[in-house]
Amino acid sequence: MSNKKPITAYLGQEMLFFDGGMGTMLQSAGLQAGELPELLNLTNPALITSVHKQYYDAGCHVVTTNTFGANRDKMEAAGHSVEEIVTAAVSCAKAAREQCATSQPKYIAMDIGPIGRLIEPMGDLSFEEAYSIFREMAVCGEQAGADLVIIETMGATYEVKAAVLAAKENTSLPVFVTCTFDERGKLFTGGDVAAVVALLEGLRVDAFGMNCGLGPDELYPVIKQMSEISSLPLLFNPNAGLPKQKDGVTYYDVAPEAFARSMQRAAALGLCVMGGCCGTTPDHIREMIRLCRGMTPAKPADKGITMISSYTHTVTIGREPLIVGERINPTGKKRFKEALKNDEISYILGEGIAQQDAGAQILDVNVGMPGIDEPAMLEKTVKKLQSVIDLPLQIDTSNVQAMERALRCYNGKPLINSVSGKEESMRAVFPLVQKYGGTVVGLALDDSGIPTTAAGRVAIAKKIIDTAAEYGIAKKDIVIDGLTLTVSAEPDSANVTLETLRRVKQELGVCTTLGVSNISFGLPKREVINAVFYTAALTAGLDCGIINPKSEGMMNAYYSYRALCGYDEACGDYIARYSAPADEPAAPKAAASGMSLKSAIIAGMGDEAARIVRELLSGENPPAPMTLIQDELIPALNEVGDGFEKGTVFLPQLLMSAEAAKAAFEVLKEMLAGDGSDEKLGRVILATVKDDIHDIGKNIVKVLLENYRFDVLDLGRDVPPEVILENVRKYDIKAVGLSALMTTTVVRMAETIELLRKEAPDVKIFVGGAVLTEDYAMQIGADAYCRDAMASVRYCKKIFGC
Amino acid sequence: MAAQINPDKWYSGVDLEEVLRYAGVKDAALCGEDVKQSAVRAVNESGEAAAPKQISRECLCSVNGDSCDIDGMLIVSRDLAAHLRGCDRVLLFAATLGSGVDLLIARYSAVKMSYAVMLQAAAAALVERYCDEANALLEARYAAEGCWLKPRYSPGYGDFSLTHQQALLARLNAYKYTGITVSGGGQMTPMKSVSAVIGVTRERQPGSTGSCASGKCARCPNISCAFRRV
Known part of the structure; x- marks a missing residue:
């Protein structure tokens, strides 16, 4: 009997119930350690069918196929194709559905578990290979007649993303996802609850939640947290308590009645779908259904929270001012352009890490410049940055192809910079936001240019918000950039920008962003005017300031504003930043003054080495760079290298000196790019x-x-x-x-x-x-x-x- | 005031000299305070980035000549067989510090290799410490029934081939409980992970359990290793 309505029609309308453990049932039927349970679909289909039937008999709406590990990696090693195993598995579930006489609508979920290898950079599996493994499973499941896909027991956001894209792009089945959290509310790869919510809402799955890991009581705080921020239907499939061992056998100790009571308590948080995982049996599920059947599921409602995420955490926009680091951008930066041209990715990573250390909460990433393959470079940069930095990224490009490649490989829900009020821009960008998820920056300009009045800019912002809604992109996922124009060219520009900020906040109720530093092009001492404009913008309602977090003036404005406007409890951050800590050695500059470049490098003092080079080169009679290299740098390196070989200098010291020398070279490069001092030996x-x-x-x-x-x-x-x-x-x-x-x-x-x-x-x-x-x-x-x-x-x- | 290893944490007992030795400092007296401080910081920072998890499972074992049958897993290894002689049960064991430590090391490898080396060394000492503590608990449990535990013996020691890694972890369902996976080339990720076989015996074992460095080193073929302790 098939169902007239898709399962999504019931979500939020009536409580839906998933089945319980499969592995547990197979072990008690004699499955041995090390045996692949998926092979039983072929070798003992009657057993699998009987497990499914017991769950349907218990009142489940959904049984999960015995295909958790039926991926290419594992099945081919066992001599079977994925198609063969999946087809047999779905047949078992279909047979159970035929045999069961109970009246509830009955669905079959194609089960997709983790591959068992981590995706790069944590592991060695490429994102595209993972995608292809999941695609094969999902497509086979649909062809065999499954009604939905359940991606479960996921411990890594990147793997979740590969699996969801594979299922959504290659099948028309509804997609449900559950991840596995530990007692800290984290995935194995470090992601927290909010990071998972942001990612899965962005990818627009049909329902999500958590499974496995712990029992319903241990996971209660975690599912509660999820229910407070999620706007989509929630699904909860915990274990029957914590695993225990007896005589080498793992078992779970929460009995059906206790399990059911705990699930009833969790259901009241606003769940839509419930079931069980390891250790749960048809008795657990039957008892749970008996207690929870009459409950009203939560009608999923948009919580209206603007969240972006990395693979570890989210950043919520609109609660307090945020700093978007602007330094990963070649515009006006000779050294950065050179790094892009020479594919010096480590330079770019260094810029990213320095901005994080300086206090950036989000990093803007722009690698567009003439003569570069921007789509390839942006993808590469995003992948590299997210392998070393856990901040959410702002993908900054006007090249739609580059944008799509970056969005696809990004491990989280990014900020996207940007769309404008131009029809062409909205047509190109909104479908990408809808598909990959993200919060998008809307520029207040359109085909007729940048309006000179705030009213004109607000009107465009409204058009952007309205058009986004047609693509299913909620207002919470739009951040408006009211545009900063150079004040030296347009005397009224700062006023118009600030008024736009205020009105966008008040009239449209969306979050805001600005590229703050644009205000001062062409003016001397840019940092002075930037900081004042930044303060004014914060006061007018700026949420995301795109600034240089390494600028002292800007950070002074930021910390002062937070302290003054109630964002810094008891001025704690302000005090921490500005009162000199007592146990720090006083001013390292003074302590090291009089040091030669050579001795700074030998001592492994990078900041000092850089400072000395800067001082020497900007002095009265600057030495030739080659002289500095020959007389100071090389002898210092040789001395340390000799000491290392003699055993008087050890590896950490050797490397510290190397880093100090590198810092000195960097200054030479910055100040004298292209004078020949940069020649390589081979x-x-x-x-x-x-x-x-x-x-x-x-x-x-x-x-x-x-x-x-x-x-x-x-x-x-x-x-x-x-x-x-x-x-x-x-x-x-x-x-x-x-x-x-x-x-x-x-x-x-x-x-x-x-x-x-x-x-x-x-x-x-x-x-x-x-x-x-x-x-x-x-x-x-x-x-x-x-x-x-x-x-x-x-x-x-x-x-x-x- | 110099920084200290956080006193109330599980990793507070890590031996700083050991961390320095792992980082290539052969004589701690010869290096400056900055290097020692960097080691302290590395212990604290990798300790905070770690989310240690472990799993163990007892199973039956029989040794016949050079081959060991552990829970149906057939392992031919002269060294493992010698190690397990007299054991009719073993514990399979796996532990990891989690992927946060890998990311921390990757971050510093991109910008400050001197510190990445120190973090790597600290993490190596930490995972060893964590395993020792987990094993001490197991040891106490077996002592109650009059049994002792042999030192951890890992795939890759002696002629116990790394190719058994996957099967050993699968029998522990290690991914589900600890997040440990095996790469295409047979290496564990997260990288600071340990898998091992621990023999259960009724014969009293000399010294404590744990990794039994001297015994381990004595059998290792890499005689030029800087960390060799015999």
């Missing part, structure tokens, strides 16, 4: 070999080689031999450094060397790693064994003859 490839994800050794070598002015092409970790060869050819490389940590991956090192010897016989190969020895390195055909980072430097100097 290009070297570094890679951690295939299957090895431990890259700390390789990263140490990289820092040292760069210090000695080698141009390092870092291919990363888990690098296949072919990729190394391809890059050797593409860049005509003379030297390759390979690293491997484990005995198993040393074998991959040997394979890599074999391929390079055959295809690129001239390339020199040096190797290192914890388990390597000189003998073994020679045996597998390396040119050199480098026992540490300094040995790598010496070897490279030798082959490049310097």
Whole structure:
């Protein structure tokens, strides 16, 4: 019997019930540890059907197919196709539905569990590969006749996103999602409840919630928190308590009656769908249904909270002023443009981390400049930033293709900068917001340009909000940029901007943002006027100020405004920032004054080294940069390097000196870009070999080689031999450094060397790693064994003859 | 005033000298206060980033020559067989500090390698400490029935092949309880994770359990290792 109405028609109308544990039932039927339960769909379909039937008999609306781990990775290893297993699994559920005589509407949910490998950067699986694994499961489920998809037991937001996109883009089934939280209310990968809510609301799933992990009582605070912020129907499938062990067997100790009572309590929070996970049986579910059947489910209502998220946390816009760091942007920055041109991603990451340390809560990311492949660069930058920084990002581009690629790979719900009131812009951007989720910045301009009056800008903002609604994008997901124009060119511009801010807040009731620093183009001492304008804008209702958090003046305005306007309890943050802590050493500058550049580098004092270079270069008779390098930098590095080899200087100190030297080089680069002081000694490839994800050794070598002015092409970790060869050819490389940590991956090192010897016989190969020895390195055909980072430097100097 | 390791945390007992040694400092007396302070900070920061989790399960075991049958898992390893001789039961064990520590290390690897090295060292000491504490609890439980636990023996020690990693973790359902996964190349993620077999015996064990560094090192083929303790 199939159902006339889709399951979504019942959501929020009447309580829906999922089934309980499958694994639990199969174990009591004799499933052994290490056996794949999914194979039973083929080998013992009667058993699977009988479990489903017991749940339908207990009154469930939804049974979950026995396909939790039926992914390509696991099934092919067991000699079966995903299609074969999934089809058999759905047939079992269909048979149970045929056999069951109870009257409730009955649905079959295609169960999709985690792959069991983490997606990059935490693991080695690519996002697209994960997507493709999930796509296969979802498509097979739909073809076999499932009525909905349940993506469950998820412990990583990135994996959830891959699975949801795969199900929504390739099937027309409703999509339900549950994640697994621990007692801290966090996923294994660190995401909190709000981060999951923001992501899943953005992706517009049909219902979501949590399953597994703990019992209904332990999870009560977590589901409560979810119910307070979620605008979508909630689903709750906990375990029958906490796992216990007896004689090597895991069991759960909450009995059906107690489970049902706990679920009844949770239901009152406003749940729409309930069921059970590990340890729950048809008795648990029957008892739960008996107690909860008559309850009215919550009608999901928009909570109206403007949230954006990273993979760990959300930032709520509109409660207090927020700082969006503006520094990841090439406009007007010579050094940043050079970094983009040379693909120096580490420079960009450094800018991001420095802004986070300075107090940014959101980072704007813009990599658009002439002559660059912006879609590829933006995707790469977003992926790299989110592998080292846990702040939500603001994807800033006018290139729609770049925007889509960035939104697809972003691990969370971003701010999107921007859409405008132009028809073409709204037609291009809103569908992306609708599909991937996000809060979008609406610029108050349209086809006839930027209105000179606040009324004109407010009218455009209203048009943006109204048009967004046609795409199903709620007002809470629009942030209006009333536009800052240069005050030196337009005398009234600041007034118009501030009035726009006030009216957008009052009349339209949406959040606001501004690129604050634009006000001062063409004026001297920009920071002075920027800070005053920023303060005025905060007073007028600015929620997200796009500013430079490394600017003292701006941060002074920010901290003062918060203290004055009731956002800083007992002025705690203000005091923490401005009262000098008693246990800090007084002014490091004074302590270190009189130090030479050489001794600053030897002491590993990066700030001091940078300061000395800046001072020397802006002094009366600035030394030639090459002189500084030859007389101070190189001798300092050599001295530390020698000490390291003699055993008087240790690795952390060697690296601290390397970093100090790098800080000095950076100042030289900034002040004198393109005078020849930046010449490199030669290009070297570094890679951690295939299957090895431990890259700390390789990263140490990289820092040292760069210090000695080698141009390092870092291919990363888990690098296949072919990729190394391809890059050797593409860049005509003379030297390759390979690293491997484990005995198993040393074998991959040997394979890599074999391929390079055959295809690129001239390339020199040096190797290192914890388990390597000189003998073994020679045996597998390396040119050199480098026992540490300094040995790598010496070897490279030798082959490049310097 | 110099910073201290947070006193009331589970990681408060971490040995700072050990952290320094893992970071390549062979003689702590020869390095400055800045390096020691960096080690303290690394312990606190990786301790706060950690969300440690562990799981263990007892199962039957029989040893025959060089092969061990653990809960139906057949492992051919002379070293493991020697280690488990006389045990008819073992504990399978897995523990992790969680992915927050990996991200912390990745963050500093991008901008400050000197500190990334220290965090890596601190995290290595932390996971060892966490395992030792978890094992001490297990040890107490078995002491009640008159049994002792052998030291943790992990895939990758001696000739106990890493290829058994996946099966061992699957038998513990380690993903569900701890979030530990295995990469395509057979390595555990999060990276600061441990998996091991712990023998249960009625014979009294010399010294404490835990990782039994001297025993472990004595059998390790990497005789040039800087951390070798024999």
